[in-house]
Amino acid sequence: MTSSDAALSRRSFLSGSACLLAAPTLSAAGSDLRFENTFGETVLPAPASRVVSLGYNTQDALLALGVLPVGIRYWYGDHPYGVWPWAQHLLGAAQPTMMTGEVSIETVASLAPGLIVASGSGISEAEYALLSRIAPVLMQDPAQSTYGSPWDVELRRIARATGTEARAETLISAVRNRFAAFRTAHPGWQGQSAVCAWHDGGQTGAFMGGDTRARFLAELGFTPPERLSEMQVIDGFYTSLSPEDLSPIDADLLVWISSEERAADIAGLAMRRTLRACAEGREVFCDELLAGAMSFGSVLSMPFALDRLEPEFAAALDGDPESIVPSARAAGLLR
Structure with a gap:
C-alpha cells in the first residue's frame, strides 16, 4: 500500500466507522490506570485482556504474561504469526492476525481491542491520535527512546495495563537470577x-x-x-x-x-x-x-x-x- 493509498483508506475508514472510533467511556478517575507516554497520557478504565501488539517485539512480553494478543506486528524472520521459537509454545493454538509494514488503522479497529500496545512501534503522533480513538494506546515511557526501553521496565508497564503484575515480578526475578x-x-x-x-x-x-x-x-x-x-x-x-x-x-x-x-x-x-x-x-x-x-x-x-x-x-x-x-x-x- 502506498502512503497516498494509506491516507485515503484512513480517511474513508474514519468517515464511515465513527462507532468503532468512539472514545471509550472511562470509569471514575480514581480507578483509572494512567500512563505517561511519548505523546501524552494513556488512560485505561481497567486492565485490558483483548490486546493488539504493534511494537516490533511486544508480543513476547504479552505472551510471557499469559495474554494472547489478537493481532501482532511482524518484524522479520520466517516464523508463524511473527512469533519466534522461544515464544511459540505460549502461543499454542491461537491464530492472531499478523500485520506487516505500515500500521493499518482499519485492521486494528476490526480486531476490537481494549488496549493497543505500541511501545517500540515507531508510530507517529498522528497515528497515535488515530489509534487512540479505537482504544487506549500504550507507548513507551517518555524517559525512553523509541526502541530503548529496558526489558524489565517495559514488562512491568505492560503488566500493569493487563493486570498481570504478579506474573511480571516472577518472570523478572527468574531472568535476573x-x-x-x-x-x-x-x-x-x-x-x-x-x-x-x-x-x-x-x-x-x-x-x-x-x-x-x-x-x-x-x-x-x-x-x-x-x-x-x-x-x-x-x-x-x-x-x-x-x-x-x-x-x-x-x-x-x-x-x-x-x-x-x-x-x-x-x-x-x-x-x-x-x-x-x-x-x-x-x-x-x-x-x-x-x-x-x-x-x-x-x-x-x-x-x-x-x-x-x-x-x-x-x-x-x-x-x-x-x-x-x-x-x-x-x-x-x-x-
Missing part, C-alpha cells in the same frame, strides 16, 4: 570488554548502551570498549564506523549480530583482520535465530540466547588463540 548465575559462574569475565557489532550493505557499526543487545552484555558483567563509548550514538541505540578504522570494536569479546546470508561479507571484511579479536579467535557469530533473540531482548528471548551463547563465550575467552569458537568456524570467520 539467570544473569546472576552466569556472572557467578564466570568471575574472570567480569569487567572484560565486549561489543555487539553488525555489518550490512558495506557499512559496519556497533550497538550502543541504550540498545537491547548492548544491555544484554552489560547484564553479564561485560563493559564496552573505551573508544566505542566515546563515539556518537545514532537514534539512541547504535553507531557506525569508518571502513578504514574498525578499532573501536576491538574488544575482548566481539559478537557479530548477523545472519547466514551476511557471513561471507563479514569474513571478507578486510579491516576486520586488523583486530586482535579476529587474530586471537575471540569472535562469536550469531546466526539469524540467535541474532533475533539478542535483538528482541525480551524476557523470553534472553534466556534462550544465554543457553546458546555461554559455550560460545567460553571458547572465545579461554585464553587460547588456537581454540575454535564453533559459530565462528561455521560462519567461515576463521583464517
